[in-house]
Amino acid sequence: MYESYYGFTERPFQLSPDPRFFFATSHHQRALSYLQYGLDQGEGFIVITGPIGTGKTTIARNLLANLGDENIVAAQLVTTKLSPEELLELVASEFKINVKSNNKADILQAIENFLITLNKQGKRALLLVDEAQNLPAETVEELRMLSNFQLDNKPLIQSFLLGQEELKGIISAPDMEQFRQRIIASAHLKPLDVDEVKNYINHRLQQANCNKEALFSDDAFQLIFEKTLGVPRKINIFVDRLLLFGFLEELNTISCAAINEVAEEMSVELTGSLNGNPNEAFDNNTTTPVVVNSSENVEHIKNVLREVEEILETTIQEKVKMTRYIDKLLKQKSKQYAELQTKESES
Template identity: 30%
Template sequence: MGGALSVLTGEVGLGKTLICRKILSDFSAADTVKTAYLLNPPQDFGYLMVNVIYDLTGVRVKPRSGNNHYLVEELYRILLEEAKVGRQVVLIIDEAHRLPAEVLEGVRLLTNLETSKQKLLSIILVGQPELDDTLSRRDLRQLRQRIAVRCRLKPLGRRQTREYVNHRLVSQSGNKGILFTSPAHWWLYRLSGGIPRRINLLCGRAILAAFAGFAPKVTVGHVRRASREIEYGSG
């Protein structure tokens, strides 16, 4: 990644954290990358730095009120050590939409950590669409200018929803997707809005309803019943 700042945003349930875990899994197999992952990061820059250093080293340093410079220096020392052995450090901050503007400004300063030859830290900010709104603020324009890659996850379309369901059925049970009737697939898309998390919930409930009634396939009635149960918390 070479010191890039990347931003990934999307609505709740689209799989942002799953993507983070996939990235971490891929990087863990590489000797040339070391990662730090913050889920629900602190809303104070000093404590955020403490967590980053702990995730990289296993050592928990103590924050000093009003003085974060020494934490940045400690991180810089760690990054230099990793660079000496040929490792790039990647920091992933999940739920970044919760970070105040002043903390995001601190994150921008971390992108300045470099040698004469290379950037030492790559950062990936992951969050809900509110993160895009925050980054559009005028006082964060310098941070915005550092963004090299920007991705926005979108809900699945009708055809993609059907393919997703069929893939899940095959991967989990060997079923080739004939379990749902065509109208049931359409209602599944309509009621889920193409959000994978909602699709999973609806499918699970609908399949249980079909099995409980000894039905050979999941029908529209099963899907709509599943939606009502999820909405009202019954069953």
Template identity: 35%
Template sequence: MYLYHYGLRELPFTLTPNTDFYCDLAGHHAALEVLLTALKTGEGFIKVVGEVGTGKTLLCRKVLNEIPDYYVTVYIPNPYLSPHELREAIASELQIDTSVATSQQQMTKIIQQKLMEINKLGRSVAIILDEAQALPSESLEALRLFSNLETESRKLVHLVLFGQPELDEKLAAKEHRQLRQRITFSYNLDAMNETEIATYISHRLQVAGYKGPAIFSASVVRAIYKSSRGVPRLVNVLCHKILLLCYGEGTHQVQLRHVRAAAADTEDATKLKPLNWLWPVIAAVVIGTAALLFVPKLGAGVMNAVQQWWSL
């Protein structure tokens, strides 16, 4: 592929949430600080919301890597689970034998006993759910009941939910008002701006082993920003395809045509206009300017036409 072409050790723009490629941009840094601070202070319920592709799963993995050692973590990446399945998943992560449980009430009691044992060791349990918008309402209520478990001085369970904006919509329902009121910290992940995209691309290339001169110019980064709208996942998809195109051509420096081609081949990316639209505009502007000098009324008409075309 293009690894040898650019002197890379590994692919820099894969979609797997590899924390080695975590880029400490302002938004993600702030979110990570909020999460770790909230966990260190023993807050019970934390929520992080972001659009598809904004890096929630990578941030979730980063939290799992950096969470204080006194936490026992329960990680549930796919929470489309019934209350029974959710309890089973939590019990499995805590290495609890649930074969003796004959009812949901008994299973909950067994889990609670395990939580008390962990608490006696001076530790706490953090249940971290990715894609939490997929949780059925009944399972959200089951989570709330787990968040009720506490001693006189500390909570036995701390909950961290990562989800898409649909999670907020679900929590806004009247039936979840008690759970909503328990959320002590929340953070919204935004898309990257143009400057952050430049940093992001450079960072991932360096982590992958690139040591040469810059291959993404400012104009190319601007085009990637317009096409991706700052969504990290789309930036990764576009950059991967762009480097493939450069490799196929035997070129090293990324050109705008590579961005346009990658955008045209990428679902959900904003398609970019080819440069062949530019020359008619330049010609029209030149003609309009000349007409303004010699035939004011005609010039005004031409310029109006150009402005209308530009707004299309």
């Protein structure tokens, strides 16, 4: 929407991970170095953990995009709330292995035959497991069993696990000792500090070929850091919204006043909220019956209705802004068409 106004060739703060926009903080660079080290070793597990939105998937995509080794055949799993049998089926599917039946023994045999064939071709398999905190402990154990596939004392498959902080608890369980002994490196991602937030935003703007200097005021980055707590995904959501706001309001510079206004708008929305859980206003503890004639519950219902009213009002305001945007866009297109017609008549 705002790309042409700010001279971008594309939206710089999209949510979908894109290796071209990868920004390596010291933590991200360390994690990426561990992944690369794991590749060089060709064995064991690498584990990368971090809070939601800190860039684990982006690191995985960046690694896959820059492998530069035709002898590594990689597959990535993103749906990981799986039983051991479902995990094996998905591994076979992602590596495009033909399986005769859904029998676990047959699937394991097909996977082993595939890995041996790769080895004879001078290749090896790499499995990246994203959102690994969703894996049940017995499924993590199945991954360990896959790592037992060897030929001439060399492992035939290597696995990287990326997940939220809950993954630490799964791996730390007493019955996971054998798995822990096969972890050759691990890293934990952290949110960005204020300087990294500034560099992160400027990096993504440059990647989108921003042609405006000082798009954000000097003190804007500190405030963006405070609003997003340095979480890259929140930064993407927030700055994308700031740029849309700046376009609608025809701002050349995003000031602290604009940041505060957008943050206030987003604080009552159902999606893209920066602080807290947007559903908290509707958490009514359904395990306890509601006594309608209770003065406390009546007051609670009133509060909920007020929340709903605020959300509806915000939604209407957004619709108005969108209408303004469409009207502005139509005017721009009409002007461009008129200019084109004039040039054609002159020629």
